Amino acid sequence: NYPDRYIRVQTGRTNLSVTGAVEEDGFFYAPDPSSQLACAIAGNIGMNSGGAHCLKYGVTTNNLLGVTMVLMDGTVTEIGGAHLDAPGLDLLGVICGSEGQLGVVTEATLRILPKPEGARPVLMGFDSNEVAGQCVSDIIKAGVLPVAIEFMDRPCIRATEAFAKAGYPDCEALLIVEVEGSPAEIDEQLGVILDIARRHDPVELRESQSAEESARIWLGRKSAFGAMGQINDYMCLDGTIPVNELPYVLRRIAEMSKEYGLDVANVFHAGDGNMHPLILFDANKPGDLEICEAFGADILRLCVEVGGCLTGEHGVGIEKRDLMIDQFAPEDLEAQLRVKDVFDPRWLLNPAK
Structure with a gap:
């Protein structure tokens, strides 16, 4: 729908194919993660993915207008709509970034913009x-x-x-x-x-x-x-920090690299402080992975200490699950668990995450 600037997509649609479907008519879909050739829109919704151009256009939640979702009791529900000002509580904001823990999205309405x-x-x-x-x-x-x-x-x-x-x-x-x-x-x-x-x-x-x-x-x-994957095993993080803290955090990561004895390559979305340090390690060397994970945890704690958060677009999953207590108070975590109970009372969706 070009006059109202939205497109509806169903399961299996990749990120890049959305722009591919509308670019000849002078439109595009803004979120552009590095994996956009392969990643699916449903996964983008689950992780609230961003990309290189999110500084101006925002991440998935800023470009998602509505979803059709199957709840765990089999109910098919519509959340949001074709416009940014859909009435009622912002349940769409709860769904986007929930990592597949609340329901199964089968259709999404996305905002498209003129090139x-x-x-x-x-x-x-x-x-x-x-x-x-x-x-x-x-x-x-x-x-x-x-x-x-x-x-x-x-x-x-x-x-x-x-x-x-x-x-x-x-x-x-x-x-x-x-x-x-x-x-x-x-x-x-x-x-x-x-x-x-x-x-x-x-x-x-x-x-x-x-x-x-x-x-x-x-x-x-x-x-x-x-390129990095061809030369080394690495673990990629995605803690996000206030932009004014970039010089300090980059210096501390370099210092921690020496302390842990593992090199780091940095490539990230600097405009919104979404860090992507790549910790280089040898998967065949006993103990290296454990050192890498400890190093990564300290980097994420550093991000929280300077006013940032554990994840900007890759999600919590299992990797950052045990670090949630470093960012959230017990009351915050309890509120999140209550939301999970409402949507998935038997905890069947991603139960360990």
């Missing part, structure tokens, strides 16, 4: 993670709203270059900042962003001048997880 007039990324290289993190914080403080701000550090840059050959600079950290709009709007936004970047003494500033160059800038970022 922007234009978009342009700029690549920035810096000589430290902390400086790159401070640059992100300063861009957000300036009131500019890029469509995306992505971060990669040296280990990830090197792995990506060997894998995708995107032409990235040899630096400690890089940012990909993308803005969109009319040519005048793009120039105005990038003017502010580049002025901020120059105050942090970048080792490289590369503004895209063509669609081909834009695709090349994004190539490495979109290949990052596959």
